Amino acid sequence: MGSKSIMFMVYVFFLIATVQAGSSRPGVFNVKNYGAVNNAAKDNAPAFLKAWTEACAAPGAYVKVLVPKGTFGLGPVIFNGPCKAKMIHFEVKGTLKASTDLNKFKTDGWVAFYEITGFKLSGGGVFDGQGTSAWPYNKCPLKKHCKLLPHSIRFDKLTNARISGITSLNSKMFHMNINLCKDIALDSITIIAPDLSPNTDGIHMGNSVGVNITNSNIGTGDDCISVGSGTHKLYVKGITCGPGHGLSIGSLGRYDWEEDVSDITVTNCTLKGTTNGLRIKTWEESPKETKVSNLVFTNIKLINVLNGVLVDQEYCPFVSCSKKAPSKVKLTNVLFDKISGTSASKEAIKIICSKSRPCEGVKLGDIHLTYSGTAVGKDGVLTSTCSNAHITSIGKQTPGACK
Numbered sequence: 105m106g107s108k109s110i111m112f113m114v115y116v117f118f119l120i121a122t123v124q125a126g127s128s129r130p131g132v133f134n135v136k137n138y139g140a141v142n143n144a145a146k147d148n149a150p151a152f153l154k155a156w157t158e159a160c161a162a163p164g165a166y167v168k169v170l171v172p173k174g175t176f177g178l179g180p181v182i183f184n185g186p187c188k189a190k191m192i193h194f195e196v197k198g199t200l201k202a203s204t205d206l207n208k209f210k211t212d213g214w215v216a217f218y219e220i221t222g223f224k225l226s227g228g229g230v231f232d233g234q235g236t237s238a239w240p241y242n243k244c245p246l247k248k249h250c251k252l253l254p255h256s257i258r259f260d261k262l263t264n265a266r267i268s269g270i271t272s273l274n275s276k277m278f279h280m281n282i283n284l285c286k287d288i289a290l291d292s293i294t295i296i297a298p299d300l301s302p303n304t305d306g307i308h309m310g311n312s313v314g315v316n317i318t319n320s321n322i323g324t325g326d327d328c329i330s331v332g333s334g335t336h337k338l339y340v341k342g343i344t345c346g347p348g349h350g351l352s353i354g355s356l357g358r359y360d361w362e363e364d365v366s367d368i369t370v371t372n373c374t375l376k377g378t379t380n381g382l383r384i385k386t387w388e389e390s391p392k393e394t395k396v397s398n399l400v401f402t403n404i405k406l407i408n409v410l411n412g413v414l415v416d417q418e419y420c421p422f423v424s425c426s427k428k429a430p431s432k433v434k435l436t437n438v439l440f441d442k443i444s445g446t447s448a449s450k451e452a453i454k455i456i457c458s459k460s461r462p463c464e465g466v467k468l469g470d471i472h473l474t475y476s477g478t479a480v481g482k483d484g485v486l487t488s489t490c491s492n493a494h495i496t497s498i499g500k501q502t503p504g505a506c507k
Contacts (some may be wrong), residue, residue: 131189133159134170142174144201149181156194160187168193171229175199180209180254185220192222196229196270202256204237209254212277216258223265231256233275235301242277242302253277253303259285268292275304279324282309293320299347301325306348310334311363318342327352328378333362333394339369346376350409352383353399355419357390357433364395374405377448381412382440385419386458390432393461399438402469406445408476413440415455415463415493430459441469441499446476450486452503457492470499 133155140151152171159167160183167189178200185192194217202214214233217223233256244250256275259265262285271294272279279295282288295306306322309315310332319342322328328345331338331353345351351370356362375381382401406412415438417431435457452473457463475484490506497505 131162131164131167132170133168134172135176136172140171140176142176142198144175144177146177147179147203148176149179152178152181153183156183159189159192160185163188165189166191166193168195171196171198171200171227173198175201177201177203178215179203180211180214182213182216182218184218187220187222190222191224192220193224193226195227196225196231197227199230199232201232202234202276204234206238206241206253212252212254213258213281214254214256214276216260217262219261220265221263223262225265225267226269228269230271230273232273233279235274235276235297235304238276239302244303255279255281257281259283259288261285262288265289266291270294271296273297274301277303278305278308280307282307282312282315285309285312285315287314288312289316289318290320291316291318293317293322295320295322295324295328297324299323299325305330308332309338313337315339320344322348324348330354331365331368332356333365335365335368337367341372343373344376345373346378346407348378350375350378350380350383350411352380352385353396354383354385355387356396357386357394357431360391362392362394364397366395366397368398369400370402370404371400372403374407375409376407377409379410380414381406381409382443383411383414383416384435384438385416386431386433387419388417388427388431389429393432393434395434395436397436400441401439401443402441404443406443406447406473408446408448410447410449411451411454412445412447412473413443413453413455413471415457417458417492418456430461432461433458434461435463435466437465438463439467439469440471441467443471443473445473447473447486448476450475450477450479450484451489452486453488453490453501453505455490455493455495455506459492463493466493466495468495468497468499468501468505471501471505473502
């Protein structure tokens with residue numbers, strides 16, 4: 105064997121050894137080296153925390169916590185910052201399975217990342233919330249004050265965060281909850297839960313600035329994306345939603361701690377078989393005045409969707425709602441444009457604003473929807489319904505726009 109062949113073989117063996125060692129590389133912290141085992145029944149949270157704690161304390165430009173391929177049981181865990189490295193990467197290549205014992209969850213989260221500047225989550229792995237065991241215990245649709253089931257993944261107080269290429273499966277409550285974050289981007293996310301799974305919002309956010317959600321597939325039992333209080337500068341593009349309740353601003357106006365929402369853009373999205381398309385929902389009897397402004401919905405494809413365009417300021421999903429006072433949430437500067445597809449309901453456009461604070465600056469651009477239901481003749485003609493709104497038509501609408 106020639107010297108070149110020997111050198112090549114040595115190089116190959118070196119590469120194999122490097123890949124197998126994984127965490128032997130500086131700055132890589134493999135959870136298996138801290139006691140994690142490939143066992144869905146074992147709570148690996150202590151091992152994961154040990155790996156995270158060492159990685160978070162390590163200085164440098166970049167460190168990584170590695171979850172290799174395999175299935176790892178994981179109880180509730182909070183990965184706290186701040187961390188010393190400029191970027192800490194949590195790479196999940198395997199499957200994480202949540203506990204089915206609700207008594208283990210003392211907070212409303214399963215896996216939480218808290219107070220980190222410079223964070224990345226990726227790897228193609230799966231967060232399995234095992235929600236089927238918990239959904240029967242969800243009482244929140246019936247009670248205003250209720251104990252929340254745990255969200256699968258929480259992002260709290262993150263700055264400069266990038267989430268990509270992961271899957272959330274069967275969350276107990278929300279799949280992902282973003283709170284008090286700044287400059288956070290989610291790309292190529294997959295979210296899966298049955299259409300009847302309660303309160304399993306795909307991605308929910310609040311009190312955050314600069315959120316980007318792109319190129320993702322979301323099918324769940326509630327809103328694919330829901331926008332909560334205090335959200336500003338949100339950009340949503342390239343989302344496929346369905347099943348689910350659509351893409352929603354709100355619900356808003358239920359609590360006295362809520363803040364304004366502004367500067368939301370939703371574009372190039374497809375909704376398939378959802379119970380709503382583009383929805384803005386605010387509660388009646390709001391305890392305080394808030395504003396929602398500068399919303400743009402454009403280049404949207406609806407396929408067999410109920411309530412394609414819906415502004416509902418009389419929102420209340422409970423039978424016990426008293427309807428004593430109109431919503432105190434003020435909507436201004438809202439654009440619906442380049443929306444096409446099929447409507448499963450005859451009322452394709454419904455804009456019902458607050459009686460005490462009518463919507464202002466609502467613009468309807470090009471909207472072309474056809475009926476996909478079973479009714480025929482006059483019963484199969486799409487309609488628009490509007491009230492308490494100042495609406496301007498800047499394009500052609502089918503069905504015709506109400507004013």
